[in-house]
Structures are given as C-alpha cells and as structure tokens.
Amino acid sequence: AKDDNGFCDASAKHCKPGSGEKFLMYDVNPPEGFNLRRDVYMRFAIMLAETQKMGKKINWRLVLPPWHRLYHWKSGLPWNKFFDVNSLKTYVPVIELQEVVSNSITPLKIDRLYVLQNYENAFEDGVFHDKWTITDDCKYDGLFWGYNNITVKETVCVNFQGKISKLWELIALHPKDKYVMFSHGEIPLHTSYGTKTYWDCRKSMKFNTGLVKTAKNFILQFLNCKIEKCTTYLSVHWRRRDFAYSRGKDVPSLQGTAKQIDQIAKDNVPDIKTIFIATDASETEVRTLENDLKELGYKVNFFIPSKKELEMYKDGGIAIIDQVICSHAAFFVGTHDSTFTFRIQEEREILGFPSSTTFNRLCPDTGKCEKPSKWTIVN
Ligand SMILES: C[C@@H]1O[C@H](OP(=O)(O)OP(=O)(O)OC[C@H]2O[C@@H](n3cnc4c(=O)[nH]c(N)nc43)[C@H](O)[C@@H]2O)[C@@H](O)[C@H](O)[C@@H]1O
The missing domain is CATH 3.40.50.11340 (Rossmann fold)
Incomplete structure (x- = not known):
C-alpha cells in the first residue's frame, strides 16, 4: 500500500x-x-x-x-x-x-x-x-x-x-x-x-542486545544456568523506597522479608537454594536482607554494576538487567502494584513460563494478601 x-x-x-x-x-x-x-x-x-x-x-x-x-x-x-x-x-x-x-x-x-x-x-x-x-x-x-x-x-x-x-x-x-x-x-x-x-506490540519491545548479553553472562556465571527457562534460582523484585513508606499495608517490613521469601521458596521450589534479588533498596537494607537470607541457608545474588558498567548502561540499563535476570528464574516473586514487577511478569509470559511461577507477590507481614491479577499471554 x-x-x-x-x-x-x-x-x-x-x-x-x-x-x-x-x-x-x-x-x-x-x-x-x-x-x-x-x-x-x-x-x-x-x-x-x-x-x-x-x-x-x-x-x-x-x-x-x-x-x-x-x-x-x-x-x-x-x-x-x-x-x-x-x-x-x-x-x-x-x-x-x-x-x-x-x-x-x-x-x-x-x-x-x-x-x-x-x-x-x-x-x-x-x-x-x-x-x-x-x-x-x-x-x-x-x-x-x-x-x-x-x-x-x-x-x-x-x-x-x-x-x-x-x-x-x-x-x-x-x-x-x-x-x-x-x-x-x-x-x-x-x-x-x-x-x-x-x-x-509487547513482544516487539526487545531490550538492547548488549544489556541482554550482560544479564545472560551474569546468569551463567553466578546463577549457573545457560538455558532460557532456568531451574537453578528463584528471583524476587523487592521494591522499597516510596513503596516501603507509603504502602506499608501492601509490602513486608525489612525484617519480615527474608522470612517470607524463605517460606515461598520452601512451598514452591524446595530444592532451590539460590536467590536473585532485584531492588531499589538502600545499601543498608540490602545488607540486612542478604544477611537474613544467608542465615536461613541461601546463596544470595544482586547485580552490582562496576563503575564502568554503571557509566555505560546508566541506572536505566541496570534496571533492565535486573528485569532480564528476574524473568529467567524458575520462580518469580514481585511487589504488589509495581509496574517494574508487571513488566517482568510480561517477559516471563513471553518466555513461556507456567503462570503459577510468575504471578506471585510479597505480602505484608501478616502473610495474608490477595494474589496478583494474571495477565496471561495471548498468541
Ligand atoms: C507509585 C508509583 O510507582 C512507580 O514505580 P514502579 O511502578 O515500581 O516502577 P517504575 O515506574 O519503573 O519506577 C521505579 C524506578 O525505581 C527503580 N527501581 C525499582 N525497582 C528496581 C530494581 O529492582 N532494580 C533497579 N535497578 N531499579 C529499580 C528504577 O529506576 C525504576 O525505574 C513510580 O515510577 C511512580 O513514580 C510512582 O511513585
């Protein structure tokens, strides 16, 4: 035409x-x-x-x-x-x-x-x-x-x-x-x-190939997986900052987070002892969660960019690398109502994970909360 x-x-x-x-x-x-x-x-x-x-x-x-x-x-x-x-x-x-x-x-x-x-x-x-x-x-x-x-x-x-x-x-x-x-x-x-x-439209939104490559190298090196749908680790998007102080009813406390992740891992992927965490949390919060999870017997990974990587990819690129790593995990847990989490869920739908491994969220410390809505792929 x-x-x-x-x-x-x-x-x-x-x-x-x-x-x-x-x-x-x-x-x-x-x-x-x-x-x-x-x-x-x-x-x-x-x-x-x-x-x-x-x-x-x-x-x-x-x-x-x-x-x-x-x-x-x-x-x-x-x-x-x-x-x-x-x-x-x-x-x-x-x-x-x-x-x-x-x-x-x-x-x-x-x-x-x-x-x-x-x-x-x-x-x-x-x-x-x-x-x-x-x-x-x-x-x-x-x-x-x-x-x-x-x-x-x-x-x-x-x-x-x-x-x-x-x-x-x-x-x-x-x-x-x-x-x-x-x-x-x-x-x-x-x-x-x-x-x-x-x-x-969503499928056409592929990430920059350099970012994907960096994420996949990390998955290979630290999470021991070289296939698209990994079976070796659980991933968590742990949204903090504004969510931690203005949405206390929807997210766990700092102290309650490790306990919840431990329970989710035991209930769903009991053989997995490696966890990847994507987060915007402060350094102190990161260290607290890392120590708590280590005490519970997990190997904990974060993507921490080198100075050169940060300069090259900027904060935005690092956020995408975090998203890519989360999307390849055997099991994913996100944060309620975060669009950062939604985009990871979509990515996992495109990769073909069973939706039960994708639409999961952290609850407040009571441990009780509604399951996330399932926006499953239509091919
Ligand atoms: C309530 C709304 O929430 C919206 O946030 P929400 O949907 O989570 O998600 P975004 O709209 O992407 O905004 C959150 C920003 O925080 C950083 N961020 C959050 N989580 C991570 C992570 O796991 N890793 C890395 N590297 N960076 C992270 C990142 O820069 C991201 O663009 C806000 O954008 C709105 O302004 C508003 O506050």
Whole structure:
C-alpha cells in the first residue's frame, strides 16, 4: 500500500526522505517512571499500528520520546540505549526524536501541541463516556524532553477521557499538520489491553542486545544456568523506597522479608537454594536482607554494576538487567502494584513460563494478601 502522496510503503515501513511523512509525538507526566512510560509507548504504538493495518495513516511515524528526567535517572537518553529499535520497527514505524531533529533543516517547530487534561468529573450521570472537549485553560508543564530549540506553532488545551484511538479525531481537525504532539500521553487509555494486539506490540519491545548479553553472562556465571527457562534460582523484585513508606499495608517490613521469601521458596521450589534479588533498596537494607537470607541457608545474588558498567548502561540499563535476570528464574516473586514487577511478569509470559511461577507477590507481614491479577499471554 502506498500513501496518498505515493511516498511511503506500508509493508516496507519506510518513507522516502523529504516525502509526505508525518510525525506523532508525545510526552508523559514527568514524575512517571520508566515502566509506566513503557506502557504509554504501547498505547501510542497500537494506536498507529491498528490504523495502518487498515491502510490508513501510512505516512505517519511514531516519535520515540527520549528518556528524560526520570525518577533518579540521567536525562535525555535515546531508546536504543535500552531497546532494540529495529525490533520496535517490526511492529510500527518508529523514529528517535534525535533523528527527527537532525533531519529537520531548521529548528523543529511542532505544528500543534495538544495538552491533555483529565475532566474534573469523569462520570457523567454515573457513566464513563469516551469524550474530549477543547478548552481554553491549560499550561504545558513539560520541557520538550530537554531540547531547548523545539518550539510550537499552536497549543490546544483538551479535556480528554477514554480510548487513545480517539486522538485521531483531534488530529483530523487539522489535516495539514506534519508534527503533532500530545502532552500527558498517560491520560488516554489502551484500546486493547491484554489482547493479541497488545501482546504483539509487547513482544516487539526487545531490550538492547548488549544489556541482554550482560544479564545472560551474569546468569551463567553466578546463577549457573545457560538455558532460557532456568531451574537453578528463584528471583524476587523487592521494591522499597516510596513503596516501603507509603504502602506499608501492601509490602513486608525489612525484617519480615527474608522470612517470607524463605517460606515461598520452601512451598514452591524446595530444592532451590539460590536467590536473585532485584531492588531499589538502600545499601543498608540490602545488607540486612542478604544477611537474613544467608542465615536461613541461601546463596544470595544482586547485580552490582562496576563503575564502568554503571557509566555505560546508566541506572536505566541496570534496571533492565535486573528485569532480564528476574524473568529467567524458575520462580518469580514481585511487589504488589509495581509496574517494574508487571513488566517482568510480561517477559516471563513471553518466555513461556507456567503462570503459577510468575504471578506471585510479597505480602505484608501478616502473610495474608490477595494474589496478583494474571495477565496471561495471548498468541
Ligand atoms: C507509585 C508509583 O510507582 C512507580 O514505580 P514502579 O511502578 O515500581 O516502577 P517504575 O515506574 O519503573 O519506577 C521505579 C524506578 O525505581 C527503580 N527501581 C525499582 N525497582 C528496581 C530494581 O529492582 N532494580 C533497579 N535497578 N531499579 C529499580 C528504577 O529506576 C525504576 O525505574 C513510580 O515510577 C511512580 O513514580 C510512582 O511513585
């Protein structure tokens, strides 16, 4: 299929330079972390891919927003630092922002910036309707991913709720726009959460090969496994920091954690005595847990990057290495309501682990809590 201008080829996912290419851009509420941002990417990727499947918007590209101002991360990193961008392209035509900026002869001017906001009352007569309304009251609170030479021709304030595909209605208001941006991309919802479409997109989100290689070397060297589905270790995502002090009802105390891990191991994988822990805990907390588990007879492993590795991969890369190591374990235990845990669970679904080894969580010290929801793969 060719687009209206004859410039772009849907199957090749490619447009000739200087063609009628158009760019769909977005950003996410700055305080949101890496793993929620990955979910927002999927909403936009699916929005574009589903439309292109119908032969429409073939000349559109989704612009990958740099990883800017992340919760204790270094700023402005391109997607290729963390993901295999060629693999993303097998699902939908994407382009790094840096490439868009450097392809543009003059400093980039976005035609229209839609600043999305929630309605004050989401339920009209008790019902949640998909809808949008243009208003005259909003402020752009982003920083164009740290690029100080990106400007905007026109800003439009929009109250929005509902499925992301409704954004096409806004885009249709100005069919000549070439660069269209949505701020607060986290507001529109998935069109197809948990469906085959969702998983097709999710599967294309392969990590940067260097990060995967480092994780696999660690698994081989310290966890004694060279196959995809390891039988040699149990993994835990132990989310601390804000979760430890603001979600005490959902997570164990520092002292209660080892006891719980011990019980989970005994109940589910009694032969395994090696544990891998991914965590954002402080050094003191890490040492406490490590000692407690050692006393209970376990061999405990953390991925501790060298200075060179930290410089090369940044905090983000280290988080991904932690996720990869967790996803290959015989049994995984996560933290309630953490998107970091959700992404590991998805990875394990893709690898084909039985879901009983994946959808497990740490409970508060009472030992009682609800099982996590199972979002199993649809192939
Ligand atoms: C309540 C919400 O929780 C959200 O967190 P949640 O979903 O866990 O997950 P994320 O949105 O990814 O944010 C947590 C950040 O903490 C670090 N982190 C957490 N766990 C680990 C780990 O095991 N290993 C490593 N290396 N790093 C870890 C990492 O930088 C990650 O991006 C927050 O992003 C939101 O801002 C908000 O606070």
